[in-house]
Amino acid sequence: MTTSEAPAVAVRGLRKNYGTLEAVKGVEFDVRPGEVFGFLGPNGAGKTTTISMLCTLVNPTGGSALVAGHDVVRERDEVRRNIGLVFQDPTLDGYLSAAQNLRFHAELYGVPRDVVGERIKQVLEMVALWDRRDAKVNTFSGGMKRRLEIARGLLHSPRVLFLDEPTVGLDPQTRSAIWGYINKLRHTEDITIFMTTHYMDEAEYCDRIAIIDHGEIVVIDSPEALKASVGKDRVQIQTADDETAITALKERFDLDAAVREGMVTFAVASGEAFVPRLFSELGVPIRSVSVSRPSLDDVFMNYTGSTIRDAEGESGASSVMRAMARR
Numbered sequence: 316m317t318t319s320e321a322p323a324v325a326v327r328g329l330r331k332n333y334g335t336l337e338a339v340k341g342v343e344f345d346v347r348p349g350e351v352f353g354f355l356g357p358n359g360a361g362k363t364t365t366i367s368m369l370c371t372l373v374n375p376t377g378g379s380a381l382v383a384g385h386d387v388v389r390e391r392d393e394v395r396r397n398i399g400l401v402f403q404d405p406t407l408d409g410y411l412s413a414a415q416n417l418r419f420h421a422e423l424y425g426v427p428r429d430v431v432g433e434r435i436k437q438v439l440e441m442v443a444l445w446d447r448r449d450a451k452v453n454t455f456s457g458g459m460k461r462r463l464e465i466a467r468g469l470l471h472s473p474r475v476l477f478l479d480e481p482t483v484g485l486d487p488q489t490r491s492a493i494w495g496y497i498n499k500l501r502h503t504e505d506i507t508i509f510m511t512t513h514y515m516d517e518a519e520y521c522d523r524i525a526i527i528d529h530g531e532i533v534v535i536d537s538p539e540a541l542k543a544s545v546g547k548d549r550v551q552i553q554t555a556d557d558e559t560a561i562t563a564l565k566e567r568f569d570l571d572a573a574v575r576e577g578m579v580t581f582a583v584a585s586g587e588a589f590v591p592r593l594f595s596e597l598g599v600p601i602r603s604v605s606v607s608r609p610s611l612d613d614v615f616m617n618y619t620g621s622t623i624r625d626a627e628g629e630s631g632a633s634s635v636m637r638a639m640a641r642r
Contacts, residue, residue, distance in 0.1 A: 321384060323348045323475050323507035324369060328378035331364050338364045340530040341378060346475075346509055351501070353521035354511040355611070357623050361530040362511035363403065366479050369509070370400050383474040396424070399468030399476040403483060405460055409453030413444055413463050416452060417470055424471040438466040441503060442496050458489035462496060469504060476500070478510040482517060494520055513623055515611045524611070526618055533618045538611060545609040545617050548586030551578040552593070553602040560599040567596055575622050578605075582613070 324346035331339040339361045346352040354362045367373040369382055371391040380387045383397035407416055414435055421431045439445040442462035452460060461481065468476055481497070482490040498520070500506055510521070518524050518538060525535040534541065554560040560579050564570040572581035583589050586606035594601060607613075615623050 320348055322346055322381070323350075323383060324352075324509060325381040326365075326369070326378070327380070329365065329368060329375055329380050330377040331361075331368060331373065332376045338530055339368070342527070342530075342532045344525055344532060344535055346507060347522075348507055349501075349505070350522040351497075351508045351510070351520060353518050353524045354509075354527055355513070355515075355518045355524050355615070355623075356511075356527040357513055360527045362513075362527060363479055364530075365527070366477055366509070366511055370398060370477055371395060396471075397474045399471070399473035401461075401464045401468045401476070401478045401481055403479040405464065407452045407460055407463060407467075410451060412449050412451055413439065413455075414448040416463065417467055420467050420470055426471050434470060434472075438469045441469070441499060442466045456489075458485055458492065461485065461489075461493055465493075465496065469500070469506075472504075473506065475507045475509060478508065480511055480513070482512075482514070490514070490517070515615075515623065518611055526615055528615075528619045534614075541614045542609045542611065545582070545613050547582040547584050547609065547613075549580065549582055549607045549609070549613050549616075550586045550589065550593075550604065551575070551580045551607075552604045553578055555600045555602065560597065560601075563597050563599055567598075568592075575616070580616075580622075582617070 322345035326342060326344050328341045328343060329339060330337070330341050342365060354365065356362050364373065368375050369380055369387060371387050371394050374388065382394045385393040385397065387394050408419070411419070417435045417438070418431065421434070426434065436445060439448055442465055444459065444462055444466065447455070447459070452463065455463065465481070478497070482493050485493065494517070497508065500508065512518055521538065523535060523537050524541060525532050527533070536544070552560065557574055557579050561572045564572045564581060570581045570583060572579050574580070590604055590606065593604065612622050
């Protein structure tokens with residue numbers, strides 16, 4: 316992005332409260348024109364709430380946001396004309412055909428009738444559904460429905476496409492195929508893509524990632540830069556006594572460890588070279604050991620203190636407790 320280019324999305328101090336619960340806590344970031352920007356975080360971190368504010372579905376409690384140059388509070392209609400949105404939950408009409416769903420969308424967005432037919436063909440071909448244009452949507456697989464929703468989001472030629480957990484609930488092969496279609500957009504459409512995800516492999520497709528946890532952005536950078544910032548390998552061990560192992564790691568090696576995903580986990584430089592010392596000096600029987608290079612999960616743990624799967628477990632427990640408290 317050159318200095319003369321305005322951000323596709325500009326967010327300053329954006330907040331959202333639900334009663335005493337702070338769902339989003341004054342987040343700030345810019346999304347560059349033409350980039351794929353990702354919000355990475357566990358369920359309940361504030362991703363969907365933020366995207367809902369940017370798409371004018373929820374009013375902010377405070378702060379400001381511009382999308383395609385338009386204020387999300389004062390210029391709601393202009394924002395909506397310039398964005399496409401693929402919701403986390405399906406919103407297609409299963410009793411209509413693929414083409415009928417798109418024609419209905421075209422009517423809502425005022426797409427000129429003389430270009431609707433050609434545009435429908437263009438977006439359906441883009442997601443390899445043109446041959447199923449007259450089939451009812453309730454005969455489609457989950458992956459086909461997701462592809463159709465992406466086509467619908469593109470139909471009115473938005474400047475920014477929002478994808479809220481675009482492959483949630485899909486099998487790995489279908490998820491990979493969906494991302495193949497999304498990547499095509501960069502070559503066929505003049506568009507900025509803003510997505511949320513809690514899948515680490517999915518976040519690798521982004522130009523930049525903002526890690527969000529408990530409603531706050533903790534770091535923003537490219538996937539490679541974030542992994543490079545960790546610097547150390549992740550070592551995970553299974554032992555006969557995890558608490559004793561954690562204490563021994565601190566006392567003998569000055570390493571901070573914790574149980575993550577059911578294993579004693581810690582970070583150390585040159586993990587493979589460290590493993591022989593671990594077996595000879597730890598003093599606690601080791602049942603298994605694994606060493607991995609820095610990944611985005613390590614980045615998340617480095618900046619938040621937990622893995623994304625552990626954070627989701629904590630978020631789920633907190634949600635249950637809040638629900639019980641309201642009874």
